[in-house]
Amino acid sequence: MYKRTILIVDDEPRTRQGLKKTLDTWANGEYQIITAANGEETIEIMDKQKIDILLTDIRMPEMTGLELLKVIKDRNMSPIIIVISAYSEFEYAHEALRLGVINYLLKPISKKNLIEAVEDALKAVEKQERAGMIEKVVDxxxxxxxxxxxxxxxxxxxxxxxxxxxxxxxxxxxxxxxxxxxxxxxxxxxxxxxxxxxxxxxxxxxxxxxxxxxxxxxxxxxxxxxxxxxxxxxxxxxxxxxxxxxxxxxxxxxxxxx
Structure with missing residues (x-):
């Protein structure tokens, strides 16, 4: 049976593993939780498999989170996106929202806020799939x-x-x-x-x-x-x-x- 996949992207290993651990415990095997250390690795993963929800840090070396979102958008990939950031500057949030982000989490992230954001994202995935199905079958x-x-x-x-x-x-x-x-x-x-x-x-x-x-x-x-x-x-x-x-x-x- 197909399991929805959640991809966590963060260049800090401790943060990445901490988020994965929280979501693994919450998911209890119902969802696949995977990680990537940077934008390039993320694109490689997304070329090979469907990602339903993407949690990405904004500030990363080489390819920033925003640059990653632009690449994803240009390639017509459409995961539900949650942005993680230690920076609350408005321009980041504003640009992220323009690129289709549904939630913006500030570090340090509480387990409660993380899980709520992912649960909201799962509802958005289902809504997106229903809309896609209606579009495909409609005459x-x-x-x-x-x-x-x-x-x-x-x-x-x-x-x-x-x-x-x-x-x-x-x-x-x-x-x-x-x-x-x-x-x-x-x-x-x-x-x-x-x-x-x-x-x-x-x-x-x-x-x-x-x-x-x-x-x-x-x-x-x-x-x-x-x-x-x-x-x-x-x-x-x-x-x-x-x-x-x-x-x-x-x-x-x-x-x-x-």
């Missing part, structure tokens, strides 16, 4: 449907709700039209007018959206995800998924769950 055309807000047309709102709640089942335009007490041809016209997609396009996009959510959040086999998303065969599901997403469901899962 902009479906977002547009919500933005157009067709709720002023009650039959359309009811039709959308019925589709969304029955994605796993066979869905025909006639069945949905019967549910909202409309002629199927009239529903088709209303649907295109208010949803900006045909009935079948909307159903397909909602099914693929459901599949993406399951691929990202579960370990279900592809055949089960196909069934949960309303497809009778995995072969047909894979074909439709690839047409819309440009890759197979397996590739999508692998690329988005690194």
């Amino acid at each position: 902009t055309k479906l977002v547009d449907v919500s933005a157009h807000n067709p709720s002023n047309r009650i039959p359309i709102r009811e039709a959308l709700d019925y589709i969304n709640n029955n994605l796993k089942n066979d869905l025909t335009q006639k069945e949905v039209a019967d549910h909202v007490h409309l002629n199927p041809s009239y529903l088709s016209v209303l649907f295109k007018e208010h949803v900006k997609l045909t009935f079948s396009e909307y159903v397909t996009r909602r099914r693929i959206q459901r599949a993406k959510e399951l691929l990202m959040s579960t370990n279900l086999p592809i055949v089960d995800i196909a069934e949960e998303s309303g497809y009778k065969t995995a072969k047909y599901f894979i074909k439709i998924f690839k047409e819309i997403e440009g890759e197979t469901p397996s590739a999508y899962r692998k690329n988005n769950n690194e």
